[in-house]
Amino acid sequence: MVEYLNVPAETVRAQIVAILTAWGMDPELIRLTAQVMVETDLAGVDSHGVSMVMDYDSSRRKGKLNLHARPRVVRENPVTALMDADAGLGHPASVMAMELAIRKAKAAGVGVVAVRNSHHFGAAGYYAAMAAEAGLIGVVTSATRSINVVPTHGRTPILGTNPIAVCAPAGRNRAFRLDMATSSTAANKVRVYGLKGKQVPEGWVVDGNGNPIRDATEAMHTLRELDEGGLTPLGGTPAMASHKGYGLGVVAHILGGVLSGASFSPLRVKTQRPQDPDDLGHFFLAIDPDAFREEGEFEADMDEVIDVLHGAPRANPDQPVLVPGDPEAETRATRLRDGIPLPETLTAKIREVCEGCGAPYLLEGQRA
Template structure:
């Protein structure tokens, strides 16, 4: 399918635009700024499926009463190493970062912190919050439920679980943190949206129809993923056969940690008119509680160095470690700008018009063609 060129916008202008939109929708100033920063940080890391491309969905969901712009996170219960927060049905970004900070504070005091969140909403990329723990010298683990059934279980014909992401991060001394961020489906649902915005076919194995057959048209895949009736996303592993059964199990792991543990909803059992009540789980561990100072970080450095030194199949493509692609993309996008498909730019202009916000996006020259 024919590709397209994409203009690039500066991170600063995207943050300003996103902050203005959120404020126009009724989010208090400080909350709008923090949420916008997390949204754009997702785009800087190259996770275009979870950044500003979500703004059209946030607008639609807000109009339907699916999230409350003026929500304030609330501490429900707490112990020295655990806590439960209620997100008040706001967007999840700010609540999630508050939860990970609280878990990290506890871990730095007593070695371990675990914080769960209920009544939250979409929170962007799970890896942001795991990385926040690693930046404080801690190991971080994040799990989340999602709004809608999209994962087709092994041998099933209809979706039941959400994409239910998991993220893990660990600090090294010299190297970048190890940051693993995965959907427990073969690909996140919004990755299909990104391909549709770019008018590209999706790879076979991401989405199946009601008979378990691969779907490659991104437009058709959007119908299967977001209509939530028959067909949908495959579990991590790339097929609807038994090979994806472990991915399906990982989806259940995230569901258990971020669902019944904190009182969040299981999408198929939620009433049609109820708010999503998405749940999150955040764990922070201090490596120094298990070993002497710097021992963990130094050993992880040695492991990462060994992986980077592994002979590459193609000398032009060095061996990567989880977190490398995102960090490299972030450096490039801070320098050159964040690519925006034409269709997304048009959607942002319309959202700004409806919200009464000036469209102040600084767009540079088009990038190379996306094929």
């Protein structure tokens, strides 16, 4: 049985800041990165928050990460921009990109910013929510480093989990917030299941013959080997998958990777050296509803949409009908009150990272 510590959000933030500071990152880039990672854990997306520290540390030790990155705009017009993340962690560049898209949308009705030469940026939903907080519709996609999704009728992985997030503001209701992988799950969620000592749900990972893999250790081995088997595309197993689900992943890469000129993982791995940056691409779109409707009309209609969805008859009287964004908001409230639950298998690994870079270990909390 894996034990947990409930750690206050500010303690998790302080731990991330301490590690990134020991690595020598710029204080402003540290602030932005820690903000995204902590909010991701608060939302319950445990696969993309502090649990990513070990992965980032591995990239740092290989020389892939530019710890002194200075994201910059390299092409721009009144509506669009292309940013270069300077081979740094994706969080700061992505915050800057969505902020730029928001400014353009406020001025012109729409803003589109692509990012290249980046690394993992955490949860796409965080950046889409930035737009909604500014009264705009946000759409975010990204290419991914890993090659772990088996295509329809295929037996070897060829695409990543390329996420898509959409967030839209409402009036009296909380914003609609969808954040999803275009595979049946994110690869990092498989890793989190391993840290928690849990079996992987059937249908997430399959071997080369399409048979489900339930053991988390075996599943992660399959995802690392890039030989046969992998994650299933959204919609089912490779033999029975929705071709539309797999196509959605390709669309996410077109916007997140091809548009920015970032690398396509199956091609990159043929020539990539261990120390070469991941060169990931991201896509950020902000739309001002007031460019299409009178002020407040969009939000009022969104309230009606959300009310109708919430008012649908319940299959189980004890379970309310959910709208995307509800679970994250409820989890955030709980974790702000009780702390972020971290399995001790994870905190032990973070302690090792701290010992390796000279950062203080801070993750103390109440046992869950």
